[in-house]
Amino acid sequence: MLRGILICLILLCAGYVQGQDIHFSQFNRSYLNLNPALAGSFNGDFRLNGNFRNQWSSISEPFQTISFAADAKSPINAIPRLHLGLIISNDRAGVGDLQSSQFLLNLAYIQKLNSDSSFSLKFGVQSGLNSRSINYDAFRFDEQFQSGAYNPQLGTGEDFGNNSINRLALNSGVALEYFQDPRHKAEIGIAFFNMNQADLSFEGEAEAIDMRTTLFIKAEHEISERVDLIPSLLFSNQGDYNESVFGANIRYYMSENNFYRRRLYAGLWLRPGDAIIPSLGFDYNQWHFGASYDINISSLDIATNQKGGLEVSVTYIISSYKAVFRNYQRCPKFL
Numbered sequence: 001m002l003r004g005i006l007i008c009l010i011l012l013c014a015g016y017v018q019g020q021d022i023h024f025s026q027f028n029r030s031y032l033n034l035n036p037a038l039a040g041s042f043n044g045d046f047r048l049n050g051n052f053r054n055q056w057s058s059i060s061e062p063f064q065t066i067s068f069a070a071d072a073k074s075p076i077n078a079i080p081r082l083h084l085g086l087i088i089s090n091d092r093a094g095v096g097d098l099q100s101s102q103f104l105l106n107l108a109y110i111q112k113l114n115s116d117s118s119f120s121l122k123f124g125v126q127s128g129l130n131s132r133s134i135n136y137d138a139f140r141f142d143e144q145f146q147s148g149a150y151n152p153q154l155g156t157g158e159d160f161g162n163n164s165i166n167r168l169a170l171n172s173g174v175a176l177e178y179f180q181d182p183r184h185k186a187e188i189g190i191a192f193f194n195m196n197q198a199d200l201s202f203e204g205e206a207e208a209i210d211m212r213t214t215l216f217i218k219a220e221h222e223i224s225e226r227v228d229l230i231p232s233l234l235f236s237n238q239g240d241y242n243e244s245v246f247g248a249n250i251r252y253y254m255s256e257n258n259f260y261r262r263r264l265y266a267g268l269w270l271r272p273g274d275a276i277i278p279s280l281g282f283d284y285n286q287w288h289f290g291a292s293y294d295i296n297i298s299s300l301d302i303a304t305n306q307k308g309g310l311e312v313s314v315t316y317i318i319s320s321y322k323a324v325f326r327n328y329q330r331c332p333k334f335l
Helices: 002-019
Strands: 046-055 063-072 082-093 098-112 119-133 164-181 184-193 212-222 227-238 241-256 261-271 275-284 287-296 307-318
Touching: 098 164, 241 275, 261 287
Parallel strands: none
Antiparallel strands: 046 063, 046 307, 063 082, 082 098, 098 119, 119 164, 164 184, 184 212, 212 227, 227 241, 241 261, 261 275, 275 287, 287 307
């Protein structure tokens, strides 16, 4: 029986590896994981972004995802529309400590489409290392039990393949933005992840990861002097797996001027057939803090007691003062 349970767990982990990449309910606050073309799409010089997700801790070892990204806007003076970024992420799942780690570099280019720059076309590409590992020692096998007692010193009687894999990752994306002013704008984008469909099998048999296609639509619209509506939609497909998330945030301006800002966010999102996701957020000057919780409504809700995943996001934007020097013609001196 224990062997059967172990096989099911390994198959479940294998399906997770082949079928789905990391994902966040706060997809709008995980910019470079959403679309490589979004590097440099912010008001400032540098952006630091972190995301953490803890899921299903009530039924097994929690599934934990951590992602850190940094991007720089126009760091190369000779190419002012070229933006650079990087992403470091780690996803840990299940009893076998199945880990997926990535280190990706990001390039993005923004092309203005009309004279007033209200329409912009963005292109982006990511590439780097995709690493997977599993800890076989975390499992328990029939041969390790004596008289009903578990003895980790006994051999497993199993012969597994590699416990780690390193492969190249290649992602790309494009986005179209309409910008009227900071409170009236819209954007649509599509991205392609795992374009090279790397082989991620631990057992030596070719099992390429499916390419993931992600489409997002987002808008921001002023509905009163102090309130904005921010609806958005995400659709993602990877092999046999589909995910859609849609909803909206309300943004409330507490106080704002050229030196400081205080904004509150409250939102509600739905992942059909899986979760209802309430969210809260707060802007404090150059900081943004976000928190959300997945309330499980799928057939797994009996085991989870409707608990899903806690998620937090933090973003910090650095803006440096740039002095402007002007040459004025000197007036002649008359004596």
